[in-house]
Every structure is written in structure tokens, then in C-alpha cells.
Amino acid sequence: MRRSTALRRVLHGLAIVVALSATVATSQRRWHVEAPEVGAAAQSLDAAQPGAVRRFRVAARPPLAGYDGAHARVTLQGTATWAAPPGATGTAVLRVVYTGLLRPDAQASSEVVLRPGEPLALSAVGDVDVSRCVEGRECGGIVGVEVTWPRPEGRVELAWTAAATASGTPERRRAEPSGDGLLVIEAMP
Amino acid sequence: MIGTRSDGLDRPLLVAPAPLLAIAALLINDHVLKSLATGDAATWVTGKVSDVAGLVYFPLLLLALLEPAFGPLRERRHVRVAAIVTGLGFAAVKLWPIATAAYGITWGAMQWVALASIAAAIGDDAPHLLPVACVADPTDLLALAGLAIPWFGRDCDSGTGADRGEARRKSSELAGEFPEAKHSTILVRPI
Secondary structure (H helix, E strand, O other), X not given: OHHHHHHHHHHHHHHHHHHHHHHHHOOOEOEEEEEEEEEOOOEEEOOOOOEEEEEEEEEEOOOOOOOOOOEEEEEEEEEEXXXXXXXXXXXXXXXXXXXXXXXXXXXXOOXXXXXXXXXXXXXXXXXXXXXXXXXXXXXXXXXXXXXEOOOOOOEEEEEEEEEEEEEEOOOOOOOOOOOOOOEEEEEOO | OOOOHHHHHOOOOOXXXXXXXXXXXXXXXXXXXXXXXXXXXXXXXXXHHHHHHHHHXXXXXXXXXXXXXXXXXXXXXXXXXXXHHHHHXXXXXXXXXXXXHHHHXXXXXXXXXXXXXXXXXXXXXXOOOOOEOOOOOHHHHHHHHHHHHHHHHOOOOOXXXXXXXXXXXXXXXXXXXXXXXXXXXXXXXXX
């Protein structure tokens, strides 16, 4: 009788482990690849050059390129600092436009306000569609940010970094993207 | 004592043909049949089979996991409450994007624990914590029919209606002969 009870407990424990494993293991894990963050050379805005453009190239390589539903999520982060001329008061207003991003979720509005000497963080997140690439070929897109200073007074220093990640649902009968180098982001000159 | 509650509680609910078959069906369907399925219809069917199989055994798994905290949960009412909770949770995941995301994150975290343990054991880096893929498809609610098995299952092998009537009659007779057995629960075998 005791042996029977012990056997039942063992079977019960085994059944729980198998059921839990079946429950958890059968759900497909999303895949995930990322490109290392890159920085770009600093830019200055002043009366002589009141606008600047910074572009980054996002490239996906097979099997990420052309993978069904694959989007590269690009995060652009920047800092703007206004070096105001002596005696300047008030603020500097910059116009910021992000380009090349599908559905950009810009945390900075299209106009940002700088105060003298206070660095202001700028950021935008958006997608680059890499699912429509021709299968087997590297492809991607160019994302960028254009900053203009309509009424320059003194100098504004700009610095940008960019990073990209991609994730998606595994497709049947197709190797899921994994490993280094599948997604690259680099600053363009 | 005849037909006492303890008689019925000795047998764990999960160790029964229906849930074990459902677990086997889930594993075979997800790891073999889904990869063989071609075409939308076959994909649709294999998707539903997984959901039905999961709903057959999940309420019983839920009770088994709660037993260490609450003691034996092997009565019909327990199974039905677990079936209702499972059904509501399943419907929420299939209909409500927040619940779908929560499911993906929760299951992803559970997978991560297992994968991270394996990675640690073999000296690899811990994997990323990623959600699992989950499609919010309202047609998956058809699979809720699978809950009928745990809901009614405990009567499945207790015989025909005539047999049950006979059992009740004998139980009443015994209760008359043995008053101390009057308040005992009639033995209900698990599925």
C-alpha cells in the first residue's frame, strides 16, 4: 500500500514536470539580433552653418534580410548643448526632423528649446522594414536627423549615437536569424 | 469506511488517460505535425489542436501546482473552478492585447529560466530574455471546447446513468446501515 502511494507520488511529480515542460517549451521564442551602438562625429551649428544633417545606414544581412515581418528598430539618441554668447538670455530653438524611420516615436518634438549651457537629450525610435528585401541579399535603409537653427546666436554642439535591434517570430522551415553581424548600423560621412 | 473522500483523493488528477494523452498530443503536434503542416488549412488545424490539448490538461496542472499550498484539490468543484479560470485566461490572451503581451513575457521568462540554467550548466552566456510568440486570434476561442473534458471528465469512467443510479442507491443503503458514513463523500474517480 505504501509502495503504491509512493509510486503515485512519483508519477504525479513526473506528470507535473512533463506537463509544465510541454506547456512552456511549445511556445516559440521570438528571435532577437542587435547591432552595436555607434557614435558619430560631433557637429556644430552657428551663424555660418545653421543646419546639420546626420545619417546612419542600417543594413541587414541574410537570413535577417527578407525574413518575414522583420523590422529593424532604430534608436537615435543625441545631445544638444547651447554655448550662448556672453550676455545672452532666453533660449535657442532648434527644429529637429527625423527621416527614414517608419512610425517614428520621437520623444523630442519637432522644435526643441535649449537653455544656455544645459545639455538637452534628444531621442527618436522608429523602424526600418527589412522584410521586403530580396531574399539572400544585403539591404536596409538610411535613417537620419536634420537639425536647423533658424535664429543662430552663439554655437550649438550636437552629438549623436545610434543603435538597432530586430526581433520577430520564427518561421517554419527557416533558420531564425541569430549571431553577430546580421544587423549593422554605421554613421555615414 | 466506504466511499470516503480520502479514497478519491489518492489518485492525482494529472495521472489519468485524458490529460496524459493531451500532453502527448500537444508535444507531437507542436514538434512534429506543425513542421509538416503545409497550407493555411493545415496550419489552422494544428494551431487549434495545440490549444485544445493545452486546455484539456491545463486546469489539472494548475490544481496540481496549487496543491502544495492549499492541500488536495481533486474534487469536481475544484476542477470546474480551474477550468473557468483557465478559460477566462485563455480568452483574455486571445482577445486582449495587454493579456497577449503579458502571456508572451511570462512564458518567455519561464523559458529563459530553463535556458539560462542550461547555459550556466554548460558554461555558456545567459540567453536574452525574450517574450514568446503569441498570436491573438479570436477563432482560437473554438478550442475552449477542450475544457469540456476536464469539466465533465471525472464522470467519464464512473459508468452509465443506470450504473450511477445504482451506486447512489447502494450508497443510501450503506448510509442507513452505517450512520457514521452518512456524511462521507461518494467516491468519484478521476478521469
